[in-house]
Amino acid sequence: xxxxxxxxVNQLTVSASPHIRCDESIAKIMxxxxxxxxxxxxxxxYWFGFHAAVTLxxxxxxxxxxxxxxxxxxxxPVTISDGSAFLTGMLLAMNIPATVPWYMPLLGSxxxxxxxxxxxxxxxxNIFNPALIxxxxxxxxxxxxxxxxxxxxxxxxxxxxxxxxxxxxxxxxEKLVATFGDTANLYQSMFLGSRSGSSGETSALIxxxxxxxxxxxxxxxxxxxxxxxxxxxxxxxxxxxxxxxFSGDPLFHMMAGGLILGAFFMATDxxxxxxxxxxxxxxxxxxxxxxxxxRLLGGYPEGVCYAILLMNSVTPLxxxxxxxxxxxxxx
Amino acid sequence: xxxxxxxxxxPDDQKxxxxxxPIEVAPVPQKVIIPTRQHIGAPCTAVVKVGDLVKKGQVxxxxxxxxxxxxxxxxxxxxxxxxxxxxxxxxxxxxIVIESDGLDEWVEGLxxxxxxxxxxxxxxxxxxxxxxxxxMGGATFPTHVKMAPPPEKAIDSLILNAAECEPFxxxxxxxxxxxxxxxxxxxxISMKVLGVTKGYIGIEENKPDAIAVMQKAVTGTGIVVVPLxxxxxxxxxxxxxxxxxxREVPSGGLPMDVGVVxxxxxxxxxxxxxxxxxxxxxxxxxxxxxxxVNEPKNLLLRVGTTFAQAIELCGGFKESPAKLIMGxxxxxxxxxxxxxxxxxxxxGILALxxxxxxxxxxxxxxxxxxxxxxxxxxxxxxxxxxxxxxxLYETAKEDFDLLDCVECGSCVYVCPxxxxxxxxxxxxxxxxxxxxxxx
Numbered sequence: 001x002x003x004x005x006x007x008x009v010n011q012l013t014v015s016a017s018p019h020i021r022c023d024e025s026i027a028k029i030m031x032x033x034x035x036x037x038x039x040x041x042x043x044x045x046y047w048f049g050f051h052a053a054v055t056l057x058x059x060x061x062x063x064x065x066x067x068x069x070x071x072x073x074x075x076x077p078v079t080i081s082d083g084s085a086f087l088t089g090m091l092l093a094m095n096i097p098a099t100v101p102w103y104m105p106l107l108g109s110x111x112x113x114x115x116x117x118x119x120x121x122x123x124x125x126n127i128f129n130p131a132l133i134x135x136x137x138x139x140x141x142x143x144x145x146x147x148x149x150x151x152x153x154x155x156x157x158x159x160x161x162x163x164x165x166x167x168x169x170x171x172x173x174e175k176l177v178a179t180f181g182d183t184a185n186l187y188q189s190m191f192l193g194s195r196s197g198s199s200g201e202t203s204a205l206i207x208x209x210x211x212x213x214x215x216x217x218x219x220x221x222x223x224x225x226x227x228x229x230x231x232x233x234x235x236x237x238x239x240x241x242x243x244x245x246f247s248g249d250p251l252f253h254m255m256a257g258g259l260i261l262g263a264f265f266m267a268t269d270x271x272x273x274x275x276x277x278x279x280x281x282x283x284x285x286x287x288x289x290x291x292x293x294x295r296l297l298g299g300y301p302e303g304v305c306y307a308i309l310l311m312n313s314v315t316p317l318x319x320x321x322x323x324x325x326x327x328x329x330x331x
Numbered sequence: 332x333x334x335x336x337x338x339x340x341x342p343d344d345q346k347x348x349x350x351x352x353p354i355e356v357a358p359v360p361q362k363v364i365i366p367t368r369q370h371i372g373a374p375c376t377a378v379v380k381v382g383d384l385v386k387k388g389q390v391x392x393x394x395x396x397x398x399x400x401x402x403x404x405x406x407x408x409x410x411x412x413x414x415x416x417x418x419x420x421x422x423x424x425x426x427i428v429i430e431s432d433g434l435d436e437w438v439e440g441l442x443x444x445x446x447x448x449x450x451x452x453x454x455x456x457x458x459x460x461x462x463x464x465x466x467m468g469g470a471t472f473p474t475h476v477k478m479a480p481p482p483e484k485a486i487d488s489l490i491l492n493a494a495e496c497e498p499f500x501x502x503x504x505x506x507x508x509x510x511x512x513x514x515x516x517x518x519x520i521s522m523k524v525l526g527v528t529k530g531y532i533g534i535e536e537n538k539p540d541a542i543a544v545m546q547k548a549v550t551g552t553g554i555v556v557v558p559l560x561x562x563x564x565x566x567x568x569x570x571x572x573x574x575x576x577x578r579e580v581p582s583g584g585l586p587m588d589v590g591v592v593x594x595x596x597x598x599x600x601x602x603x604x605x606x607x608x609x610x611x612x613x614x615x616x617x618x619x620x621x622x623x624v625n626e627p628k629n630l631l632l633r634v635g636t637t638f639a640q641a642i643e644l645c646g647g648f649k650e651s652p653a654k655l656i657m658g659x660x661x662x663x664x665x666x667x668x669x670x671x672x673x674x675x676x677x678x679g680i681l682a683l684x685x686x687x688x689x690x691x692x693x694x695x696x697x698x699x700x701x702x703x704x705x706x707x708x709x710x711x712x713x714x715x716x717x718x719x720x721x722x723l724y725e726t727a728k729e730d731f732d733l734l735d736c737v738e739c740g741s742c743v744y745v746c747p748x749x750x751x752x753x754x755x756x757x758x759x760x761x762x763x764x765x766x767x768x769x770x
Contacts, residue, residue: 007652007655007668007669011651011652012652012653012654012655012665012666012667012668012669013653013654013665013688013690014654014665014666014667015654015665015690015751015754016665016751016753016754016757017660017661017662017663017664017665017738017740017743017753018660018661018662018740018743018744018753019654019656019660019661019663019665019681019683019687019688020342020498020660020661020683020687020688020689020744021688021689021690021691021743021744021746021749022340022342022689022744022745023689024701024745024746024747025691025747025748025749026694026697026747026748028747029697029699029747082694121695122695123694123695123697124694124695124696124697124698124748125695219699270697270698270699270700271697271698273698275698275700275703275711275713276700276703276711277700277704323709323711324703324706324709324710324711325337325709326582326708326709326710326732326735327337327569327570327573327579327707327708327709327735328569328579328580328581328582328584328708328735
């Protein structure tokens with residue numbers, strides 16, 4: 001037998017099993033999420049024009065740049081190519097009005113990456129969703145700029161500087177419907193995105209399509225958006241109207257504000273939510289309930305951001321209480 | 332509807348290289364290196380000296396302990412050396428080197444002919460012990476011990492583990508196709524020894540030909556062939572039991588705690604050969620495969636053949652191997668050298684190319700939960716890996732059920748952060764054992 005079977009010393013890798021891996025990676029997951037979010041980001045440029053593009057660029061650039069500088073400074077491997085800082089930047093841009101002055105998203109991204117992510121230990125260790133911390137920081141620092149909403153570039157229906165949720169809070173449901181003509185028009189505008197709001201909040205349709213793709217790929221669990229949006233629907237239907245119980249408009253609330261964006265892209269942020277599907281359902285119901293609480297009774301018209309952040313803080317508790325069903329547990 | 336369990340993963344089964352290739356009988360090697368320890372339990376001591384002439388099937392090492400298993404010469408010839416040699420599982424071990432006399436003669440009286448149905452259960456158990464039979468799926472637990480459960484454990488079922496869920500491996504598959512009669516006979520002998528009437532053969536659906544052949548072979552025996560969904564680790568003992576008889580082995584327990592004994596395909600064939608023909612376990616079917624092997628094959632190899640010899644019989648290496656594994660790619664053991672011998676538990680010799688391995692750099696856990704969904708035991712593998720990095724074995728044991736991990740590797744397979752969770756689990760278990768030993 002002449003076949004060569006020589007093996008050099010130290011040629012063979014020795015390690016614990018298993019010896020094969022699937023071809024998933026953190027970078028693949030993050031860039032896929034980026035890609036599914038991109039159409040909605042491009043829609044914001046379509047609706048809000050050049051300003052939205054600038055805000056998007058500043059948010060992403062500042063997030064990636066901050067991560068690069070921090071990791072260089074700490075002498076750690078630079079991980080900006082994994083797409084997670086890029087995602088934080090894009091999510092932040094989509095959570096704020098397109099027209100804020102450029103230095104605000106710059107600082108917002110800096111806070112998101114430096115404080116919310118890297119002081120906690122970097123990717124995987126952060127307790128709170130970095131983009132939402134960035135947004136909360138900006139809202140606390142510049143409350144006026146952060147609640148001054150741009151008019152649509154095409155000024156389709158003459159819906160200008162108040163968001164539908166803001167109108168609901170200050171002027172009431174009847175005025176809101178009147179502004180859009182009728183409820184059918186209102187729903188259509190909410191669904192397609194021709195209304196005012198944060199950059200990425202406006203088009204329910206595109207966000208849902210992106211979210212469905214992530215569910216199909218197995219990167220997020222359908223239970224999270226379903227239970228969060230469902231909870232908001234049920235609670236606003238029950239308590240959201242003036243004519244007693246079950247007189248609210250759940251369809252409007254489910255499409256309004258940042259709920260779709262939050263439920264599909266931020267309440268599903270794997271790092272900051274419970275690790276079991278059951279735990280994620282508890283998380284989603286909690287986030288939905290808090291959103292409704294803030295919308296109906298709180299000072300702010302919208303509550304998705306704080307609802308998710310509050311639930312982030314109880315994630316370790318949920319993980320402690322809800323564990324997978326063990327094999328061999330029942331005798 | 333094929334049956335299945337919670338969790339698991341779907342790696343490419345890679346069986347296409349060898350599934351259709353009949354078992355090839357390897358030529359008698361010039362020299363064999365036979366380790367004196369090829370089982371879990373007390374080591375054997377050599378009962379031959381350098382210079383002794385031995386015949387095929389002659390006992391060359393044995394031990395008095397109950398949990399042990401004798402070792403036999405796999406070729407006829409002269410004992411050339413008794414020395415420390417590399418071992419595929421234990422690192423190094425005393426081995427008996429036999430140089431062939433080219434005659435390949437059986438020890439006197441073998442093979443014989445015996446009617447198993449007239450034998451007493453105890454006599455059969457003794458034959459199994461004398462024949463040096465151990466679990467051939469890889470665990471190498473002495474079979475006669477498994478066949479003698481304590482009287483308080485009422486056993487009612489024998490399950491034949493024919494899932495062969497490890498990717499690449501096709502040895503059990505080929506044995507079923509080519510020796511179905513012996514498989515069934517081995518099972519019936521085992522059922523007689525255990526005094527059970529219920530026998531099941533669990534086969535994954537990716538082997539429809541084996542399912543058909545076995546279904547035909549069991550006609551009239553009362554043994555049931557159970558098609559299983561193709562999913563790793565379908566053939567892990569605990570998941571197999573859950574799927575086939577819907578019982579869960581308690582934490583820290585054994586299959587016999589739920590009235591079940593599980594045997595491997597190769598093992599029952601060895602039982603049939605030992606009981607009917609008096610043949611000790613000196614050869615086995617091994618799948619030699621992997622992206623780095625020129626011509627993957629299913630080989631019938633003598634115990635003590637080196638991995639290098641086996642790979643030469645398969646046309647050598649196509650490309651430089653990145654990893655050499657004994658067993659399958661999910662639970663097999665990585666080897667650091669190629670001159671280790673085939674032992675009774677060598678179900679596969681796998682030479683993986685670097686593209687097979689797809690390792691990548693370990694990153695922090697991003698809590699994606701894939702490992703939780705994949706774990707057939709219902710654990711939180713991500714936490715075990717994090718606790719492993721910190722050496723916190725007590726927390727891992729008490730809060731995260733460290734000791735229930737079967738190390739199937741499903742979590743590592745799906746992990747996008749490429750975390751070496753099984754490595755950490757083994758480390759934590761070793762820490763825990765060391766601490767327990769100190770007390």
